[in-house]
Amino acid sequence: MNPLLRRPAHEILPMLSRGELSCRELMEISLDWMSQTEVRIHSFLTQDGERALAKASALDQRRAKGEMPGPLFGLPVAVKDNLATKGLRTTCGSRILEDFVPPYSATVIERLEQGGAVLLGKTNCDEFAMGSSTENSAFFPTRNPWDLERVPGGSSGGSAAAVASGQAFLSLGTDTGGSVRQPASFCGLCGFKPTYGRVSRYGLIAFASSLDQVGTFARNVRDCALLLEVIAGYDPLDSTSLNEPVPPYSRELENNPGSLRIGFAGDWLAMGLTPEVERTFHRALDTLRGLGFAIESISLPHSHYALPTYYLIAPAEASANLARFDGIRYGLRVPGESLKDLYQATRGQGFGAEVKRRIMLGTYALSAGYRDAFYLKAQQVRTLIRRDFEQAFGVVDLIAVPTTPSTAFRLGEKVNDPLAMYMADLFTIPISLAGLPSLSLPMGIEGGLPVGLQLVGPTLAESRILQAAWRFQQATGLHDLVPPPAGALRA
């Protein structure tokens, strides 16, 4: 493997903008590594190598003409396949969109490209982002670069595996209940789910609209800040995007966040986690104390209800959002005698088991006679969960909690037990329900596998989170991790 691919993006970018390394040269190196490793890892559903090479050459020419390079000039990046890319197949990991080629690009894709990033392709994910292991992809599972017998997490598993394996420097995922943070934890990366509304969702194929948010993967906190800076901000095309200025996250990174009070919720640990993760988490709290932060005990008493609340709300929203896949305007069509027959046949055949399970659960929770007992009740409990966080943030500046109850599990281990799979998001879901920003970054390596720490902040506290995370990362040295042995990734 070319050592350039292991360098942080923030070290490669100045080389590219100064012309010490050409975009074309770096792209060739990236694509070569991708072709060597992809047969083992399967990060990508669609590779776009030819166009990536052409774009890299075009960037080199523009630089030669004196054009100012953008903040991600020439950097090979990967994006999750539920983000619309004009002219490039976008499947959401589903048979129902197997041949779908969007006529427009998501706003985040446009921002990446305007910033000079070059797309390597579209990454694998659980079908319609529903899952925690990427095994629900209709096409193939993705492997964890740290152990090819284990899952990379999900649903943004392909985006995580691409960055962890060195195929891409940065990637985008999406996070509804933990789909960026959980794979970041399993693959030894920084994974940031920003505040709900911080990043435009125009062109993100919707799963649960009150929860979905685009997030970033990077190998260190500075790279994560760089990427977030490019994609964040108001978008008139997304009526749920926040019209608030975007701070210069990467420039503010080394600012002293002051003597922060960091909350630690004992009630969360009681929800269940492995002894290894618990031990690592207590070590992480010691590290935070050592940095001069005060660790204070807080209570988030309704967290225990977050998982059932989420699994009533998210499937209900999904059942409505996925009604658009009807075989009429795009996607798979299975012919039928009548229109209803066509709908049922198309959706029955086009959706996979987990997607159908969630549509059924959501339709049930919204159906006459059950709506108040399930959907409305869950929305009320969501208010209680939000209030817990509001009270906590009256007392502390950030909250620290493990990202996942365990390290990466084995492929096949949970596929036949939906509830066990859902539990993988136990510690990420409460934060999603409250719409809060949360960054997962490596806090330790247990049994050869990484595990993440979440730093959670109040609304729009992205900068504070990044500053604390940067200090934590400097103290632990857990950044730019290399999954051993790199040779095993090659065919």
Place this chain on the structure above:
Amino acid sequence: MKVTTEDALHIAQLARLRFSPEELEVLRRQMESLLSHFSQVSELDTTGIPPTSGVLPLVNVMREDIARPSLTVEDVLRNAPDREGDCFRIPAILEEE
């Protein structure tokens, strides 16, 4: 939490999903067990608690109604599974008497 075969069939009809009898039975049992787990939320007293449908303090986001370029008909129809001219082609929606 009991989910009968009739319930499951009714929900599948509402959701416009077709299942084989075997698939439906597996799903019925999973729904029963998952919904039993999720019904924990009923333990909580939520009298007077307003529901959260979204976390943003935004209400009715408006914009100026300004004409701007949109996708061409050809771009819109390119992914159509079946078309006739500039229209999507679908089976008859009105049945003959």
